[in-house]
C-alpha cells in the first residue's frame with residue numbers, strides 16, 4: 153500500500169480507570185487498561201486487533217468512537233484531534249466513526265422495533281424523518297440482507313446472525329468512514345460467522361469503509377485483516393502485515409497466540425505444539441518495569457525486566473531480532 157493515507161492516528165494513548173480515590177477525589181489506585189498505544193489506521197484498510205481477554209481491546213475501541221474518555225494522548229482523525237473537539241464537532245465525528253458490538257443479544261433494546269433501532273441514529277441527529285427516514289431504513293435493511301417487511305418486529309424474533317445484521321445496519325445508516333467492530337462474530341454459531349464476515353467484506357467494498365476489527369480469534373483476523381496489531385497488557389506488542397505476522401511472528405506473545413490456533417492438517421503444524429502460557433498476568437493497577445510479558449515468556453532474560461521497551465521494527469521485544477519464532481507454518485507444496 154504505497155498510496156495509503158492515514159485516517160486515524162493514535163498517539164501515546166492512555167486510558168486508566170480509577171479503582172480507589174482519596175478524600176480530594178484523586179485516584180490512588182487505577183487500572184491501566186490502555187498504556188501508551190501508538191497506532192495509525194489507513195483509509196480503506198482492515199486493521200485486526202488481537203490479544204487475550206482484558207488486554208484493553210474494547211477500551212481502545214470505545215475510546216476511538218468517543219464512548220470512553222482518554223486519560224492522555226491524542227487521536228487525530230483526518231488531521232484533527234478528536235480529544236480537543238467541541239461538543240457539536242464531537243457529534244459530527246461520532247457519525248464518521250461507529251462501533252459494532254460483540255453481543256447482538258444484549259446490545260439491542262428489546263422494547264424497540266427494527267425501525268426504531270436502525271433509524272435511531274438518524275432521528276437523534278435530526279438528519280431524516282417521515283418518508284425519507286422510512287426509505288433510508290428500508291434501504292439499509294436491504295443492504296445488510298434483511299427484508300424491510302421486518303421493520304415492525306422486535307429483536308426477540310430474530311436469530312443471532314440476523315440481530316448482528318441489525319447492529320451493522322444501525323452502525324452504517326449514518327454513513328460512517330471508520331467502523332470499530334468489536335468481536336462481531338464471537339457470539340455467533342460457526343455456521344453463520346462466515347455469512348456475517350462476508351457481509352462486512354461486501355459493505356467495506358461498497359462504502360469504502362475502514363475497519364478496526366477486534367477479535368481474540370486469530371483465524372478470523374487472518375482472513376479479513378490487511379495488517380494486525382497484537383495487544384498485550386494495554387500495549388501494542390507487535391504490528392505487521394497479516395501474511396508476515398502469521399508466517400514469522402516477531403514477538404514471543406504472538407508466537408504463543410499462534411500456537412493455539414487449530415490447524416486441520418497436522419503435517420502443517422510446526423516444530424512445536426501449543427505453547428502453554430503460565431497464568432501470571434501482571435497486576436493492571438501496578439505495571440511491572442520492562443517487558444510486561446517477561447513473567448510468562450520462555451525467552452526472558454534479565455535485560456527484559458528493566459527500562460522501557462519501545463516498539464522497534466514492528467515488535468516490542470529486546471530479543472526480537474535474534475529469535476527464530478514460529479508462525480502458522482504453511483508447507484510450500486500446499487500453497488496455491
Ligand SMILES: Nc1ncnc2c1ncn2[C@@H]1O[C@H](COP(=O)(O)OP(=O)(O)OP(=O)(O)O)[C@@H](O)[C@H]1O
Pocket residue numbers: 169183184185203204205206207208209210211212368436
Ligand atoms: N469501566 C471499567 N472500570 C474499571 N476497569 C475496567 C473498565 N472497563 C475495563 N476495565 C479493565 O480494563 C482492562 C481492559 O479491559 P477491556 O474490556 O478493554 O479488555 P478486552 O481486551 O476487550 O477483553 P475481552 O477480550 O474480555 O473483551 C481490564 O483489566 C478490565 O478489567
Ligand code: SF4
Pocket residue numbers: 403404405443444445446447449450451452453456461468469470471472
Ligand atoms: S522482551 Fe524479553 S520477556 Fe519480553 S517478549 Fe521479548 S524476550 Fe520475552
Ligand SMILES: [Mg+2]
Pocket residue numbers: 209210211334
Ligand atoms: Mg472486549
